[in-house]
Amino acid sequence: MPPPDLRIALADRARGGTRQRVYDALRDALVAGRLEPGRRLSENELAEALGVSRTPVREALVRLRDDRMVEIVPQLGTFVSKISIGAVADAQFVREALECAAIRLAAGRVGDAELLQLQAIVAQQDEAHAGHDFDRFFVLDDAFHEALCEASGHGIAWSLAQRADGHLVRVRRLSLPVPEYMGEMIDEHRAVLEAVAARDPDRAEEALRHHLRMVLSVLESIRAEHPEFFAEA
Amino acid sequence: MPPPDLRIALADRARGGTRQRVYDALRDALVAGRLEPGRRLSENELAEALGVSRTPVREALVRLRDDRMVEIVPQLGTFVSKISIGAVADAQFVREALECAAIRLAAGRVGDAELLQLQAIVAQQDEAHAGHDFDRFFVLDDAFHEALCEASGHGIAWSLAQRADGHLVRVRRLSLPVPEYMGEMIDEHRAVLEAVAARDPDRAEEALRHHLRMVLSVLESIRAEHPEFFAEA
DNA sequence: GCCGCACACCTAGTATGCAAGCGTGCCCCC
DNA sequence: GGGGGCACGCTTGCATACTAGGTGTGCGGC
Structure with missing residues (x-):
């Protein structure tokens, strides 16, 4: 019995090589949950x-x-990783370490143009919130954190955090359709942004760390709701 | 004119797939400088x-x-990256962020067995120092930092730091044949270890950060000595 | 009816072949 | 003698063919 829903869209041709397009398409399908954990890929x-x-x-x-x-299991198949509590903890650790280090730098060197850009992103998040547009909010959330890392002068922090972040993103995707969380997250973005604008590294780090840990607070309820997506260990 | 010294040894067969062995062999040749920056690979x-x-x-x-x-430049060739000051700064940033975050955790949860292991590694470093065995010291230096990350419960910190660390490792390799640095580094390892043993996260982080920044102090002299290995930017 | 063995299919790993693009060097023309 | 243009050879990117090995299934024996 072949899997029923392997319809993964490739982005427009000619943007990046085929490998990159395939990677993007697969990763998007994975974090969005269209390829559910445990499934065998071929x-x-x-x-x-x-x-x-x-x-x-x-x-x-x-x-x-x-x-x-x-x-990837040789001679057997390739499987979508189940969400592992350990992997989620690792991803959280990596993201906290990198982004908190980045924001300390950003608070010390951010320019007015970058602050305006960050404010614009948060304003767009308000619009997405008003329109209950979860997908758009998700993109803007990434954009906010990316802009923060860029402002630190080490954009690589975002690249690495994002790549290490797979398990966490899947959890966030599962938790997102709760409208009140969106409002809370935007408030937290504002708190982070204010601290950066005030050039206060300690407060910025604290606000960001608190923000990043929010997702963990719902982890257990997500796990109770979708146990089939999680590994036992 | 074919390159003269493409003699890259593969490790014993059957340990990991061919891809992993090729990756290890190439990476080793790259960080050791046997494949010099700027060289074209095919x-x-x-x-x-x-x-x-x-x-x-x-x-x-x-x-x-x-x-x-x-x-990798399509239709043109693959080139050994020149050491870039920006890339070195990025690598340093990533390593500091990950390892300093890890050691704070490690200082709070390290067990006696792990402390003994760390002490044993430092003792071996003394032996390598006495024997002027640079290569062995290098392996032991990695082992020390890896053991620290493992003690934090997030071994992934070491995996990521090591992968992001390429440019920095090449600099360290160039700077290592200065014997006095080896003694200094061992002293710093001891300071780090003492702070961890004392369960003092702040002091441990400070000692580690100082240790990690040592390499930067020699960066400019290295660059002056081997300008052909560096990119202009 | 149940257990064990063998066969066939499917998997990833590897090797090779083909296509497209860029750089370089030679050759012709001026 | 100098400059422009063309053609060749090299590169990586992608597609395809082949290999070795593991799993599951179906049949045969008990």
Whole structure:
């Protein structure tokens, strides 16, 4: 019985190589939960579904394994990683370490243009909130954190945090459709932004750390709600 | 004119897949400077030199590009990245952020067995110092930092730091043959270890941060000595 | 009816072949 | 003699073919 819903859309041709497009498409499908944890993937099936050969699919999967999003078992198959409490804790640790270090720097060197950009992002988040547009809010949330890291002068912090963040993103996606959380998160963004604007590294770090830990507070309820997505360990 | 010294040894067969062995061999050759910055690599040459096909070579190179150790230019070639001041700063930032966060945790939860292990590593470093064995010291230095991260409960910190660390490792390799630095580094390891043993997160973080920044103090002299290894920017 | 073995299918790993693009060097023209 | 243009060879990117190994299934024996 072939899997029923392997419809993964590739972005427009010619933007980046095939490998990058396949990676993006797969990662998006994974974090959005369209490829549910535990499912078996096959290079052949993915290649056919995406209309490309096995080679770029394979290379994308290898990269996703580095992200701990899939597990490749030789001669057996490739599986969507179940959400592991340990992996979530690791992702949280990495993200806190990198982003908190970044924001301390950002608070010391942020310019007016960057502050305006951050404020604009938060304003757009208000709009998304008003329109109950979860997907848009998600994009803007990433944009906010990315802009913060960029302001630190070490944009790499965001690249690494995002790649290490797979398990956490899936949890967030599951938790997001609770409207009140969106409002809380925007408030926290404002608190972070104010501290950065005040050039107060300690307060900025504290606000960001609190913000980043919010997601953990709902982890257990998510797990109770979707136990099949989690590994036992 | 074919490159003269593409003799890269592969580790024993059957340990990990071919891709992993090729990656390890190439990375080792890169950080050791046997493949000097700016050099052009060719998938074909590497595959021939290593006695494997292009496929695992290609996948290893893609991963090394993620590490910023090589630059792949389509239809042109793959080049050993020159050491970039910006990339060194990024690597330093990432390593500081991850390891300092890890050691704070480690100071709060380290067990006696782990302390003994750390002490044993430092003792071995003394031996390497006495024997002027730079390579051995290098391995033991990595082991010390890895053990610290493991003691934090987030071994992933070491994995990520090490992967992001390519540019920094090359600098360290160039700077290492100065014997007095080895003694200083061991002293700093001791200071870090004492603070962890005393369960003092603040002092541990401070000692580690100071230790990690030592390498930067010699960066400019290294650059003056080997300008051909560095990018202009 | 149940347990064990063997076969067939499917998997990822690897090797090789083909296509497209860029750089370089030679050759022709001015 | 100098400059412009074309063609060749090299590169990586992608597609395809082949290999080795593991799993599950179905059949045969008990």
